[in-house]
Amino acid sequence: MALQRLTAISFSHRNTGLDERDxxxxxxxxxxxxxxxxxxxxxxxxxxxxxxxxxxxYLWGPSGDDLWPELAKLxxxxxxxxxxxxxxxxxxxxxxxxxxxxxxxxxxxSLALGENEILGQIxxxxxxxxxxxxxxxxxxxxxxxxxxxxxxVRTETSLCEGVVSIASxxxxxxxxxxxxxxxxxxLIVGAGETAETTxxxxxxxxxxxxVVLNRSEERGQRLAADIGGAYRPLDTLVDACATADVAVFxxxxxxxxxxxxxxxxVMKARHHRPIFLIDxxxxxxxxxxxxxxxxxxxxxxxxxxxxxKANLSSRKGEIPAAEIIVTETVDSWQNWxxxxxxxxxxxxxxxxxxxxxxxxxxxxxxxxSEEQRKMLDxxxxxxxxxxxxxPIMYLRSSVADNSLSTDDLHLVRSLYDLDDRKEKNDES
Amino acid sequence: xxxxxxxxxxxxxxxxxxxxVLYLRHFLKPGGHEADRPFLGSQLxxxxxxxxxxxxxxxxxxxxxxxxxxxxxxxSVLALCIGLVYAFxxxxxxxxxxxxxxxxxxxxxxxxxxxLMDPSAPHSILEANPVYGIHVIFMVFGFTALxxxxxxxxxxxxxxxxxxxxxxxxxxxxxxxxxxxxxMSRLATLCGIILLGLGLGIGHYLAMYVLENFNFFDPxxxxxxxxxATYAVGYLVVKxxxxxxLRMGYLSLGGYLALITSMVVVNTFLSTFHSFQ
Numbered sequence: 001m002a003l004q005r006l007t008a009i010s011f012s013h014r015n016t017g018l019d020e021r022d023x024x025x026x027x028x029x030x031x032x033x034x035x036x037x038x039x040x041x042x043x044x045x046x047x048x049x050x051x052x053x054x055x056x057x058y059l060w061g062p063s064g065d066d067l068w069p070e071l072a073k074l075x076x077x078x079x080x081x082x083x084x085x086x087x088x089x090x091x092x093x094x095x096x097x098x099x100x101x102x103x104x105x106x107x108x109x110s111l112a113l114g115e116n117e118i119l120g121q122i123x124x125x126x127x128x129x130x131x132x133x134x135x136x137x138x139x140x141x142x143x144x145x146x147x148x149x150x151x152x153v154r155t156e157t158s159l160c161e162g163v164v165s166i167a168s169x170x171x172x173x174x175x176x177x178x179x180x181x182x183x184x185x186x187l188i189v190g191a192g193e194t195a196e197t198t199x200x201x202x203x204x205x206x207x208x209x210x211v212v213l214n215r216s217e218e219r220g221q222r223l224a225a226d227i228g229g230a231y232r233p234l235d236t237l238v239d240a241c242a243t244a245d246v247a248v249f250x251x252x253x254x255x256x257x258x259x260x261x262x263x264x265x266v267m268k269a270r271h272h273r274p275i276f277l278i279d280x281x282x283x284x285x286x287x288x289x290x291x292x293x294x295x296x297x298x299x300x301x302x303x304x305x306x307x308x309k310a311n312l313s314s315r316k317g318e319i320p321a322a323e324i325i326v327t328e329t330v331d332s333w334q335n336w337x338x339x340x341x342x343x344x345x346x347x348x349x350x351x352x353x354x355x356x357x358x359x360x361x362x363x364x365x366x367x368x369s370e371e372q373r374k375m376l377d378x379x380x381x382x383x384x385x386x387x388x389x390x391p392i393m394y395l396r397s398s399v400a401d402n403s404l405s406t407d408d409l410h411l412v413r414s415l416y417d418l419d420d421r422k423e424k425n426d427e428s
Numbered sequence: 429x430x431x432x433x434x435x436x437x438x439x440x441x442x443x444x445x446x447x448x449v450l451y452l453r454h455f456l457k458p459g460g461h462e463a464d465r466p467f468l469g470s471q472l473x474x475x476x477x478x479x480x481x482x483x484x485x486x487x488x489x490x491x492x493x494x495x496x497x498x499x500x501x502x503x504s505v506l507a508l509c510i511g512l513v514y515a516f517x518x519x520x521x522x523x524x525x526x527x528x529x530x531x532x533x534x535x536x537x538x539x540x541x542x543x544l545m546d547p548s549a550p551h552s553i554l555e556a557n558p559v560y561g562i563h564v565i566f567m568v569f570g571f572t573a574l575x576x577x578x579x580x581x582x583x584x585x586x587x588x589x590x591x592x593x594x595x596x597x598x599x600x601x602x603x604x605x606x607x608x609x610x611x612m613s614r615l616a617t618l619c620g621i622i623l624l625g626l627g628l629g630i631g632h633y634l635a636m637y638v639l640e641n642f643n644f645f646d647p648x649x650x651x652x653x654x655x656x657a658t659y660a661v662g663y664l665v666v667k668x669x670x671x672x673x674l675r676m677g678y679l680s681l682g683g684y685l686a687l688i689t690s691m692v693v694v695n696t697f698l699s700t701f702h703s704f705q
Binding site for chain 2: 155161173175176177178179271272273274291294295297299303306307310
């Protein structure tokens, strides 16, 4: 019989192209079939982590080196692919498999280092493990460890701090001025792709009051409709700035759309209420001199790129701290696995002692009173408990301090003939 | 009771110091604190402020006057006022990231008070008057609230300057947003205006019915009235006109510094019947 082991089979941005990842993406139905098949064909616990950047299979059960070729047929069938078209996965076993999952949870394996979404996706997979038709105790534990590792990395390190895209950097800076956007007016100057992406980012962060200014009314109206805002012609820009809280400039205009002098008037009209000007146009649409005005916070594309760069570099600096947490979690996982190895031995030992106790009591029960029986029962229970205390403590502490060898376990099992007894029990 | 008071005198600064450590950890924590989870530091601060209030109550009972007759008593009241104003602002805005700036002031005031405390120190008859005590407590409360407001204005200026200079450091990451800091400053100002107003009113009552020779043109009184009126009018103008931003921050901080400077000048160079020590 093959050894029970943990296997992780990974397709990700590291070893596959986008098309291949799309072809391998598992839906709920595919996952259900895959888990059922693994359970019935290989007596394995199985879970699938499928996101836009990775499809990974986690299996616990009898597994040899030929596991993937067998599984590949199943995956190919489920995803309607030819087996020969399947890309080669990265395959990890045992502690390396656990480490891989914990690194994924910590977002050390993510395309965008430190992204937060992956932890939610791992929690979803854990939910599937818990709610599925089969009991998957080992994978349940594995994913609990992974979630714990992901949470620790996010709370104890700055790996996931800061934003790493221009649009999200702009939104992040704006939240440091206005805290939220519910009652804030966001002015979008331009209706191209960049303007739309930034507007969508503000919308996803709670902004509701949009005004779109664009030279082409048709495109401006379209974007305004998409984000639930109002359209105004571009020549009303100065007036529009007087009421806006955030103004995003993303047009192809070769000249400044707003000058220092006109902005000075705007600031006076708005009683110097803060305004956040985001100029992501090239060439610039906002006169850089405007930054001199009190309460006018101006960021251009270079400034935002600096913010993103600084955040990325700060995230990279946190990798060693995150790796330490991953290693600690792998150690805890291995300790848990070892404790699982001694648990059956402890249970068999306790069962053996209980059987001996019962047999001996049965022999003594004839001809004694109920009170004497109770006394004998209590005495024998206490005796067995005391006799078992040291061996059980030895096994548990040996697991805890990593000193338990396979020989120790064999010795205990041989001393009390536990393996033979188990087989006999299984047969009966 | 004396033993209990001694324990509290030693315990209060230590307790505030422990709370400061929690607030510091909270401030430096990567990613900030989850807003929906109660912060232990806040809970302990509220509890300690309750104990502090009980301590001052016991002290009043023991010395038979409100605790404003000696420097030590005054400092302890000051520490409590800073704590209460800060705790009120923090609770109102559910943001504990500014506590780290106020707790050292509380620790300093209470620590100094505990070192100096001598309940048997002599005091004047006026200081034993409960109306006088209430007047002083309200005045301390009012000036403290204005000081808290000025500190929030300073934080606003620091954060705004970081944002303007694109140097986004620890202050940028951990301080609340500019609009929250502005709201915190305004709330503290409103508290200051109300409390100072009450203090002035009680002071008037005291002057007319208790003191024999009351001089309405005492420099300290004039300055306090001018400051109070300036703050009250300024607050209303700012509120009705919707004025905000960096200039308001400078104005708020500058106003408080001007108030303190004039108080120091008056106390140093001019004679006033208002001399507590």
